[in-house]
Amino acid sequence: xxxxxxxxxxxxxxxxAAMRGGAGLxxxxxxxxxxxxxxxxxxxxRPMRIVSLNLCxxxxxxxxxxxxxxxxxxxxxxxxxxxxxxxRARDVPVNRGLAEEIVALRPDLVIVGAFTTRTTxxxxxxLGLPVLxxxxxxxxxxxxxxxxxxxxxxxxxxxxxxxxxxxxAAFAGLPPAPPQRPTAIVLRPNGFTAGRGSLVDEILGLAxxxxxxxxxxxxxMGQLALEEVVAAQPDLLVIxxxxxxxxxxxxxxxxxxxxxxxxxxxxPTRLWACAGPELAEAARRLAARAGRPE
Amino acid sequence: MTRLVAALSGLVLLLMGASVAIGAAPLDVAAALRDLLAGxxxxxxxxxxxxxxxxxxxxxxxxxxLGLTGAALQGxxxxxxxxxxxxxxxxxxxxxxxxxxxxxxxxxxxxxxxxGGLAGAGLATAVLLHLxxxxxxxxxxxxxxxxxxxxxxxxTALALNLAPSPYAxxxxxxxxxxxxxxxxxxxxxxxxPFMALGCALVLATGRAMDALTLGEETAESxxxxxxxxxxxxxxxxxxxxxxxxxxxxxxxxVGLVVPHLMRPxxxxxxxxxxxxxxxxxxxxxxxxxxxxxxxxxxxxxxxxVVTALIGAPFFxxxxxxLKAGDA
Numbered sequence: 204x205x206x207x208x209x210x211x212x213x214x215x216x217x218x219x220a221a222m223r224g225g226a227g228l229x230x231x232x233x234x235x236x237x238x239x240x241x242x243x244x245x246x247x248x249r250p251m252r253i254v255s256l257n258l259c260x261x262x263x264x265x266x267x268x269x270x271x272x273x274x275x276x277x278x279x280x281x282x283x284x285x286x287x288x289x290x291r292a293r294d295v296p297v298n299r300g301l302a303e304e305i306v307a308l309r310p311d312l313v314i315v316g317a318f319t320t321r322t323t324x325x326x327x328x329x330l331g332l333p334v335l336x337x338x339x340x341x342x343x344x345x346x347x348x349x350x351x352x353x354x355x356x357x358x359x360x361x362x363x364x365x366x367x368x369x370x371x372a373a374f375a376g377l378p379p380a381p382p383q384r385p386t387a388i389v390l391r392p393n394g395f396t397a398g399r400g401s402l403v404d405e406i407l408g409l410a411x412x413x414x415x416x417x418x419x420x421x422x423x424m425g426q427l428a429l430e431e432v433v434a435a436q437p438d439l440l441v442i443x444x445x446x447x448x449x450x451x452x453x454x455x456x457x458x459x460x461x462x463x464x465x466x467x468x469x470x471p472t473r474l475w476a477c478a479g480p481e482l483a484e485a486a487r488r489l490a491a492r493a494g495r496p497e
Numbered sequence: 498m499t500r501l502v503a504a505l506s507g508l509v510l511l512l513m514g515a516s517v518a519i520g521a522a523p524l525d526v527a528a529a530l531r532d533l534l535a536g537x538x539x540x541x542x543x544x545x546x547x548x549x550x551x552x553x554x555x556x557x558x559x560x561x562x563l564g565l566t567g568a569a570l571q572g573x574x575x576x577x578x579x580x581x582x583x584x585x586x587x588x589x590x591x592x593x594x595x596x597x598x599x600x601x602x603x604x605x606x607x608x609x610x611x612x613g614g615l616a617g618a619g620l621a622t623a624v625l626l627h628l629x630x631x632x633x634x635x636x637x638x639x640x641x642x643x644x645x646x647x648x649x650x651x652x653t654a655l656a657l658n659l660a661p662s663p664y665a666x667x668x669x670x671x672x673x674x675x676x677x678x679x680x681x682x683x684x685x686x687x688x689x690p691f692m693a694l695g696c697a698l699v700l701a702t703g704r705a706m707d708a709l710t711l712g713e714e715t716a717e718s719x720x721x722x723x724x725x726x727x728x729x730x731x732x733x734x735x736x737x738x739x740x741x742x743x744x745x746x747x748x749x750x751v752g753l754v755v756p757h758l759m760r761p762x763x764x765x766x767x768x769x770x771x772x773x774x775x776x777x778x779x780x781x782x783x784x785x786x787x788x789x790x791x792x793x794x795x796x797x798x799x800x801x802v803v804t805a806l807i808g809a810p811f812f813x814x815x816x817x818x819l820k821a822g823d824a
Binding site: 392394433452454459 | 520521522523524540543544547548598599600601603604660661662663664665667668671679681682683795796797
């Protein structure tokens with residue numbers, strides 16, 4: 204479960220806790236050595252020992268920063284089942300999010316998730332280390348904000364802008380929604396779904412679907428009973444899990460015989476849990492199934 | 498006796514009907530049944546056949562197994578506190594099932610799941626019976642149960658933490674508390690044959706149970722083979738409890754409560770108590786499983802929570818009564 208928490212901060216009500224801290228946590232000494240003014244943020248010294256404690260931060264850092272800027276990412280980044288950047292993470296030292304190992308790395312920037320490694324984060328703050336906290340984006344706008352924020356903080360704003368432009372182009376290139384939108388439900392392990400006001404809900408809409416769970420689930424990360432999923436009769440059931448996941452009751456639910464015979468699309472969690480270009484890939488795979496109602 | 502069995506059977510059927518009628522989605526049970534019997538794959542028929550029926554059937558079968566084996570263990574050990582949950586048989590079964598399920602054995606060979614439960618339950622039953630034969634009294638048996646339960650629980654937690662799935666560690670509560678939520682016909686097919694076989698073995702010890710009330714030596718002199726009775730109860734309990742825990746987790750206290758409730762109705766004859774306890778166990782488990790669906794919690798309440806809410810106070814009251822009897 205730990206890597207899922209790290210990845211998505213997967214709890215209900217994780218709304219607008221994005222992007223706190225950041226620039227405000229720059230060391231006073233560092234600021235003092237700079238010329239003051241509006242451009243202080245852009246001219247802050249480029250962090251050269253970035254440590255990430257969160258899988259989503261791993262992906263952004265490994266994609267945006269220069270390789271010699273990254274001191275450590277989480278061990279999860281090397282697992283191709285959960286990470287989109289497993290190949291890039293191979294040569295970077297990994298951590299397990301324990302306070303002691305992080306301090307020993309002597310980071311000049313620690314990027315953490317808003318809902319993971321809380322004890323470590325609190326300790327790092329007490330020690331005065333610069334911490335940048337990433338929330339769980341609940342819309343594409345929040346995704347772009349997060350990418351922009353991280354890119355600026357690590358001194359590569361132009362790469363952030365390029366990533367955002369690439370994603371916007373990919374979303375613009377999606378086929379138009381069919382006049383009669385097919386319905387879909389996203390089903391995650393343990394019967395969790397993506398309801399109204401979630402990033403997944405927005406992506407389903409962009410891909411041309413009508414998200415049934417927005418009407419059924421009580422909140423963004425609501426849980427649906429299997430009976431409700433069957434009774435709702437979605438045109439497409441999006442199974443949001445790795446197809447080769449090791450056995451668990453949470454995963455077994457997704458293969459219940461009551462769901463057999465329904466049109467399904469397996470979409471690995473790693474594609475749309477974090478801010479990054481894979482979101483457009485998830486939308487593309489979904490859109491490919493929206494145009495052909497059977 | 499036959500009237501009692503008929504009444505209890507009627508109650509079980511009634512509760513199975515109620516269990517089928519209650520669920521998260523609105524369902525016209527009559528129409529669903531007509532579709533199912535006519536072979537129409539309608540939505541209602543699908544929900545009925547794949548979700549509601551497995552739950553009701555497993556509720557009855559698991560409850561029957563727990564009630565029956567509780568009565569048999571109490572009779573064989575001549576110990577009013579013997580219960581598959583309390584003495585650690587269910588916990589050991591959960592350990593066996595966890596190892597079979599999370600490490601991929603049951604994915605390659607489906608029967609590994611009930612067989613894993615069976616192995617754990619069989620081992621625990623044999624160990625406990627060995628203790629009893631060496632003269633362990635009520636208190637020693639329960640303490641041994643505490644030890645077996647703790648050990649099995651710790652090893653289950655260890656196995657779940659070592660399991661490759663990131664979800665495994667959080668699923669400990671299913672194995673410790675039990676649930677019938679979202680079970681499928683596959684689970685019924687896997688577990689029901691073992692439960693039926695186990696219950697048949699245990700039911701065959703009725704005469705020996707009656708004779709045992711006179712003491713082991715007298716029972717032997719009446720031509721009852723205690724060895725055979727022990728083997729039947731061990732094997733039967735292992736199969737019935739092992740298979741039920743493998744598909745529904747360890748649901749506690751059913752096997753403790755039910756025999757005590759039924760005893761006055763069967764003239765305190767342990768042989769007759771077996772069938773009555775099985776049926777009453779089915780009724781209790783089905784009622785508890787209906788209750789967890791009526792309480793509006795999400796995720797659904799675990800079944801063992803309800804049975805423990807009933808069973809634990811009952812257990813305390815029983816201890817008080819036993820103490821008064823001793824004095």
